[in-house]
Amino acid sequence: MTVNDRIDKATGDLLKRAVVTRFEIEELVVVPIFAVLIALLLGGLTMVATGVDLPTIGLSYASLLQGSVGSLNAISETLTSAAPLTLAGLGIALGFRAGLFNIGAEGQLLIGGMAAAVVGFSLQGVPLVIHLPLALVAGMAAGALWASIAGWLRAATGAHEVISTIMLNLISFRLVDYLLRNPPIQRPGRSDPISKSILESSELPALLQWLDPNLRIHAGIILTLIVVFVVYWLLFRTTIGFEFRSAGANPDAARYGGMRSGLIIVSVMAVAGALAGLAGANQVLGVLGRASPGFSAGIGFDAIAVALLGRGHPVGVLFAGLLFGALEAGGRNMQVGAGVSIDLITIIQALIVVFIAAPMLVRTLFPFAFAKRGNQREGS
Amino acid sequence: MKATTITTSLAALAAVAIVGASSPAAAFSACQVTDVGGIDDKGFNETAWKGVQDAKAELGIDIRFLESQAETDYEPNINAFLSEGCGIVITVGFLLGDATANAAQANPDTPFSIVDFAYDPTIPNVLGQVFATDEAAFLAGYLAAGMSESGILGTFGGINIPPVTIFMNGFVHGANYYNAQKGTNVQVLGWDVDAQEGLFTNNFESLDDGRAFAQNLFDEGADIVLPVAGPVGLGSAALADELGTDKLKIIGVDADQAVIDSEKSHVYLTSILKQMDATVLTAIKAAHGGTFEGGVTVGTLENGGVGLAPFHSFDDAIPADLKAELDAIRAGIIDGSISVKG
Numbered sequence: 091m092t093v094n095d096r097i098d099k100a101t102g103d104l105l106k107r108a109v110v111t112r113f114e115i116e117e118l119v120v121v122p123i124f125a126v127l128i129a130l131l132l133g134g135l136t137m138v139a140t141g142v143d144l145p146t147i148g149l150s151y152a153s154l155l156q157g158s159v160g161s162l163n164a165i166s167e168t169l170t171s172a173a174p175l176t177l178a179g180l181g182i183a184l185g186f187r188a189g190l191f192n193i194g195a196e197g198q199l200l201i202g203g204m205a206a207a208v209v210g211f212s213l214q215g216v217p218l219v220i221h222l223p224l225a226l227v228a229g230m231a232a233g234a235l236w237a238s239i240a241g242w243l244r245a246a247t248g249a250h251e252v253i254s255t256i257m258l259n260l261i262s263f264r265l266v267d268y269l270l271r272n273p274p275i276q277r278p279g280r281s282d283p284i285s286k287s288i289l290e291s292s293e294l295p296a297l298l299q300w301l302d303p304n305l306r307i308h309a310g311i312i313l314t315l316i317v318v319f320v321v322y323w324l325l326f327r328t329t330i331g332f333e334f335r336s337a338g339a340n341p342d343a344a345r346y347g348g349m350r351s352g353l354i355i356v357s358v359m360a361v362a363g364a365l366a367g368l369a370g371a372n373q374v375l376g377v378l379g380r381a382s383p384g385f386s387a388g389i390g391f392d393a394i395a396v397a398l399l400g401r402g403h404p405v406g407v408l409f410a411g412l413l414f415g416a417l418e419a420g421g422r423n424m425q426v427g428a429g430v431s432i433d434l435i436t437i438i439q440a441l442i443v444v445f446i447a448a449p450m451l452v453r454t455l456f457p458f459a460f461a462k463r464g465n466q467r468e469g470s
Numbered sequence: 471m472k473a474t475t476i477t478t479s480l481a482a483l484a485a486v487a488i489v490g491a492s493s494p495a496a497a498f499s500a501c502q503v504t505d506v507g508g509i510d511d512k513g514f515n516e517t518a519w520k521g522v523q524d525a526k527a528e529l530g531i532d533i534r535f536l537e538s539q540a541e542t543d544y545e546p547n548i549n550a551f552l553s554e555g556c557g558i559v560i561t562v563g564f565l566l567g568d569a570t571a572n573a574a575q576a577n578p579d580t581p582f583s584i585v586d587f588a589y590d591p592t593i594p595n596v597l598g599q600v601f602a603t604d605e606a607a608f609l610a611g612y613l614a615a616g617m618s619e620s621g622i623l624g625t626f627g628g629i630n631i632p633p634v635t636i637f638m639n640g641f642v643h644g645a646n647y648y649n650a651q652k653g654t655n656v657q658v659l660g661w662d663v664d665a666q667e668g669l670f671t672n673n674f675e676s677l678d679d680g681r682a683f684a685q686n687l688f689d690e691g692a693d694i695v696l697p698v699a700g701p702v703g704l705g706s707a708a709l710a711d712e713l714g715t716d717k718l719k720i721i722g723v724d725a726d727q728a729v730i731d732s733e734k735s736h737v738y739l740t741s742i743l744k745q746m747d748a749t750v751l752t753a754i755k756a757a758h759g760g761t762f763e764g765g766v767t768v769g770t771l772e773n774g775g776v777g778l779a780p781f782h783s784f785d786d787a788i789p790a791d792l793k794a795e796l797d798a799i800r801a802g803i804i805d806g807s808i809s810v811k812g
Binding site: 157161163167170171267280281282283303304306373377378379380382383384385387388419422423425426429431432 | 553
């Protein structure tokens with residue numbers, strides 16, 4: 091067994107759980123719901139174990155709920171956090187469908203965001219209707235290009251995408267750091283790595299700032315909904331989507347059927363990279379207004395969990411993105427309201443992924459939820 | 471057992487959800503947003519938080535904090551406090567400059583105070599707290615030059631931003647001043663004052679980096695190292711602890727590390743103090759008493775905003791002459807006869 095075979099087998103096993111080939115309501119809905127519930131329960135037990143008293147635990151979860159959906163501001167924060175997670179998650183889910191495990195969303199997001207920032211601050215005197223789309227497209231193109239390096243390496247040399255995307259992440263961190271330190275990009279008068287501010291004509295417009303200047307929700311969420319629909323359409327209604335799915339379901343059959351596997355791998359990675367790049371552009375153009383070394387903030391990695399929780403389905407990814415966005419926004423409120431460490435949210439997110447990756451465990455723990463299908467043996 | 475715990479916590483959750491929803495947030499609260507180092511970074515964020523805690527002890531107000539995990543958290547964290555109706559929002563760190571300015575301009579009635587950032591022009595509802603840290607670092611550089619046996623000192627920073635490099639500038643100038651006075655040739659590795667370039671970990675979190683950077687400087691001959699990177703320096707202290715203080719000593723920053731990092735207190739020659747707790751307390755008191763004014767406050771040797779920590783375990787090892795010289799230089803800096811800008 092070569093290294094590639096081993097990685098393929100391991101990722102293949104995980105992908106089987108991430109991608110539901112037949113529509114199966116239990117796998118798609120019941121397992122994730124119970125995974126979230128048990129993660130919240132274990133989160134509570136973690137708090138008990140670290141000496142948090144019961145009323146505080148209650149207050150924590152009340153704050154979590156209140157901070158994620160309890161007010162207009164909370165909903166705005168949830169959606170603002172959900173948008174980039176969903177966009178990058180869609181890219182990773184697309185990879186799952188085609189049998190590719192793309193760990194490189196973080197780097198693609200950084201490169202895409204950088205490109206969007208450069209277009210965002212350098213084009214003077216261009217109206218919003220032209221400038222903003224240009225900046226978004228620049229982000230997508232840069233992300234696509236960056237990701238297709240890994241696709242090309244896989245197709246041409248067989249280098250596994252898990253390895254090459256991780257390496258490309260590391261390269262992108264340093265590359266962005268370098269770019270941000272040099273004159274055309276670096277903000278004048280600063281010695282630390284930070285880009286110039288983008289021009290107003292390239293900003294994703296805030297949606298509700300007329301109501302309250304602190305509402306951060308911006309047009310990126312609308313963009314995200316459109317992209318969810320486009321990815322759904324691409325995946326299930328087009329020839330190329332069929333090719334993507336075939337390549338994932340059975341690579342040999344796909345090749346036998348006349349599909350060019352190399353081209354498919356490169357294009358899947360390019361589309362995934364474009365989506366991650368769009369997530370980066372969304373952060374730069376909608377939230378931060380500039381680029382700096384840490385603007386990716388781990389979204390590219392959280393998006394892997396989002397894609398897993400969303401079971402590789404665009405609509406599932408949207409809901410998973412919303413949940414993770416809610417956890418992020420609510421976690422902040424939990425820290426304010428109950429004084430519980432934000433690290434707990436990270437633990438809960440990790441637990442969700444563990445239970446998604448182990449559906450049999452969920453079935454065993456909650457047999458009653460799966461009773462109807464109890465006597466039908468499934469291969470999973 | 472597990473089931474009972476779960477049931478109890480669910481019951482508690484329900485109970486608190488009801489109570490929590492009805493409790494009013496009428497009292498004055500002081501709220502701090504930390505930088506990514508975290509509230510327990512044994513330095514910068516923790517020192518500012520001490521000021522907030524002092525305010526609680528003195529005024530009996532509510533206090534809260536939010537830790538930023540990434541720079542994308544700055545803005546939402548500040549917003550979270552705004553929606554909680556905080557009486558004053560304290561943001562800690564130069565990197566929060568943009569986010570604080572935006573929030574302050576959008577909420578002109580809320581007092582803000584930011585550590586390590588001075589706006590030009592000033593914002594009416596923001597008090598910037600900056601520190602002439604180079605004055606204290608100058609003393610530390612002089613002391614280190616006098617204490618070094620190898621004649622080589624080392625320093626490294628977190629990120630190349632003014633509140634970090636001001637330590638390194640002062641440190642180098644202090645060592646150069648020692649050379650000029652004594653005709654020695656003590657060198658400082660890790661910071662080129664003229665080019666304003668040097669060694670940076672590019673983060674304020676990694677203790678591993680703190681260890682590795684100190685190791686590199688030690689390998690190049692440095693026997694006293696000044697890490698200016700918040701908790702990163704704890705990694706350097708761990709290395710000094712293992713090597714032994716006869717081989718490597720550390721100079722702490724922000725707070726008296728010999729007190730805060732008490733397990734390794736013996737490795738700290740001294741610390742360059744930046745008394746954010748005092749300025750934060752003053753800002754909170756002003757906001758609480760209704761006398762808050764925006765602008766800039768500068769901490770100096772003269773007003774006690776910056777200073778050199780006690781020498782603790784090295785007190786006996788430092789020659790009395792050197793201590794006397796430090797006192798003289800301190801007076802010289804305050805009266806302006808000695809320039810810390812080199």
